Amino acid sequence: MSTEIKAPVFPESVAEGTVATWHKQPGEACSRDDLIVDIETDKVVLEVVAPADGVIEEVIKGEGDTVESGEVIGKFKEGAKGDASPADSKDSKAEADQDKEKAEEKADSKQQDSADAILSPAARKLAEENNVDPDAVTGTGKDGRVTKEDVQNHIDSTKSSGESSKAAPSEMPEVNVAAGERPEKRVPMTRLRASIAKRLVNAQQTAAMLTTFNEVDMGPIMELRKQYQDSFVKRHDIKLGFMSFFAKAATEALKRFPAVNASIDGNDIVYHGYQDIGVAVSTDRGLVVPVVRDVDALGLADIEKKIVEYGTKAKGGKLAIEDMTGGTFTITNGGIFGSLLSTPILNPPQTAILGMHKIQERPMAVNGKVEIRPMMYLALSYDHRMVDGKEAVQFLVAIKDMLEDPARILLDV
Incomplete structure (x- = not known):
């Protein structure tokens, strides 16, 4: 049975929110009460959990999209197995990126003797912004997929080990740059x-x-x-x-x-x-x-x-x-x-x-x-x-x- 995944009902003081992180991807198995998506408002980050055992069928609102109180952000299929195929919805920006990524992964797997790390679009973007080697990140998603959370955990663990423990999340990571270079990094304000x-x-x-x-x-x-x-x-x-x-x-x-x-x-x-x-x-x-x-x-x-x-x-x-x-x-x-x-x-x-x-x-x-x-x-x-x-x-x-x-x-x- 297919059910709608909705953003939480916001209090009157909160007009809208932003999809922060999809912790589960289309086709990925979920257990009841598993965290599937974070909605960031101007006050707190609200968590949306799986209503039952099943899979994410469709992502309607991708990461970074603005959502209103109670708005439908995805679809969930109860009772489905983890190997279920994602719904064929090209209207979803996040899912379209995934389809493209899967096609590239299949092509790469035929051309390479050893497969590269498989990253979700959000994880790839975060890794590029922070100069993180995807192969150094342990994936916890389906089939070893590296999620955005995996990349963030890797960044946090690197900071705690002393490489940049005093750097704020919005600061540039420490990288080796040639003398005279003036690197900059632009990130959207939360x-x-x-x-x-x-x-x-x-x-x-x-x-x-x-x-x-x-x-x-x-x-x-x-x-x-x-x-x-x-x-x-x-x-x-x-x-x-x-x-x-x-x-x-x-x-x-x-x-x-x-x-x-x-x-x-x-x-x-x-x-x-x-x-x-x-x-x-x-x-x-x-x-x-x-x-x-x-x-x-x-x-x-x-x-x-x-x-x-x-x-x-x-x-x-x-x-x-x-x-x-x-x-x-x-x-x-x-x-x-x-x-x-x-x-x-x-x-x-x-x-x-x-x-x-x-x-x-x-x-x-x-x-x-x-x-x-x-x-x-x-x-x-x-x-x-x-x-x-x-x-x-x-x-x-x-x-x-x-x-x-x-x-x-x-x-x-």
Whole structure:
């Protein structure tokens, strides 16, 4: 029985997506719930799995094609064996490329004593862009076919072995070039990266954005963690980090300064009676901001567990759109990358964002004496249309006071 393969139903905030990768090719056997195609939206990568055991009968939307919510992107034949022939559909660009490739492979096999590696069109393109020798890649597809995922895994493993471990995915791979040559590489911006760029530019163009700074002595928090870390891990099975303290301190400060927890909707100001805090997470695909909801009702251990869960899902590309929807305030930590000071950009429609930075020992005047203290710069960017400078400064001072004296969080003082 033939069934339609459809793109997932996107939320209202997502207009369309792009076919990122077909993990299964026409005629290739699939088991129920096998991953067959990735759909990249401007927020997350959505996975489409096989509805039953069978084969991909036809690919209607090839890699790179734009799709709408619920649109048919291919056909699936339930119960068919893996050696079933692909449907004869020349209207599919991806399938047409495959037919051409198969013909070339047959011709090559007659002319060569040893067969070359068999690559899918997407895999061949990725290999050429990254100067990868196809013969060095182990194919996991049908009959040893090298898929796009195989090539990407080979590139990633090469980077991790030290050849270019610090190179970003969009940078040129290290190649031997003659002196005087000026190589360049042009790659299309991913939908997620394009969306991030658009939102950041829009935030700067539409908001009256200002940033206020302060610094916090992290000594008390560090001593508290050192004293109770073992007991905390034993009881909650998770480490006590810094982010949970910042999230709780921000929550208490947001209660005192509701304008910082508000958002602008057209000509209306929406005051939120809850604290849903977004935690910025950096991934290979770009910056994502999953939201920890109702932080006021969570303990430090609950916050830490949620952050670890989101971090794991983000690295594996498993974040759902629901995980990143909403949020009344955002915290970003550039300190994990070594940033000493920065001005974070607002995450619309929120009116403020808190930036954490690197903890660095500095000489400080304490009770008339110079002491070396572990200090961190804090930055609060805010929308001046909604938040006055006085409120922004007092909000940041409230966070500083609670972090330097954690008992304030419990006592609400």
